Amino acid sequence: MTPQATPSDDAIATASDSASAPVDDRPVEEPASSPTRARRRTLTDAKEIRALAHPVRVAMLDALRREGTLTATEAADLLDESPANCSFHLRTLAKYGYVEEAPGGTGRQRPWRRVDLGLSYGLEQPSPEVGAAARELDQHFRVQRQREIEVWEATWQSYPKEWRDASFSFQGLTYLTAAELAEINEQLIGLIDQFRERLDDPSKRPPDAHPVSINAGAHPLPRSKRGN
Known part of the structure; x- marks a missing residue:
């Protein structure tokens, strides 16, 4: 199918501030288990x-999701950034x-x-500061x-x-209760989670598997002048 397009006191330092940051050369040992992953x-x-x-950090997390592990040099090659800049952003993410x-x-x-295979956040937050950061x-x-x-x-x-035939873009309208919409949300997450282990373990991917972007969203609309 053809495609359808459907400053604060605690601000993070810039990459230029990292020039004098020490590099830790200690090797890392694999823990017996990583339950947080x-x-x-x-x-x-x-x-x-x-x-x-930050655009570089968002792109870096996406690259790590696809590649599994990356050094600062490898990330720099993928993102067209300098190794020093990528090293700074990786340390900030860490x-x-x-x-x-x-x-x-x-x-x-x-x-x-x-560390996390999934992130979630809501635009409705307990404080204006957190809400602004989420937006x-x-x-x-x-x-x-x-x-x-x-x-x-x-x-x-x-x-x-x-x-081309398998790809899709969908937009629709229906009438739901808040509970029904929440149920759809949980069902979609559950469906996608069936394949989540393939992100962390390339050996789980079928030989013909390809990275696929999945975007879904649903929200209520204002009622019409006639109340519908």
Whole structure:
């Protein structure tokens, strides 16, 4: 199917502030288990949300989700950034618990990996500061999603027919209660979670599997003048 486009006191430091930051050369040992790696993280703190609200960090988390582990040098090659800049952003993400060191290297050649396989946050937050940070982060993710759509629209004809036929964009209208909408949300998350282990373990991916962007959203609309 053809595509259808459907400043504060605790602000994070800029990359230029990291030039004198020491590089830790200690090797990392793999823990016996990493129970936090499979959990979904809910963001509720303004500092941790704002730490992620940066285009390079959003792109870096996405790259780590796809590649599994990356060194600063490898991330720089993927994102067209300098290794020093990527090293700074990786350390910032690690400071706020988004990534962690993985075994297999030291210094700038140490690999990093995501801690959480899923992030969630709401625009309705307990304080104006947290709400503003969440809206800022949401805008970064919107830009990322729009960029993915634009890339698909520019390249869809290069994909085999089976992929062109399987891809879809859906928009519809129905009438639901709040409880029914919440149930749909849970069902969609459950459906996608069936394949979540493939993100963390490439061996679980079928040989013909391809990275697929899945976006879904639903919200109430204002009633018409006639009350419908």
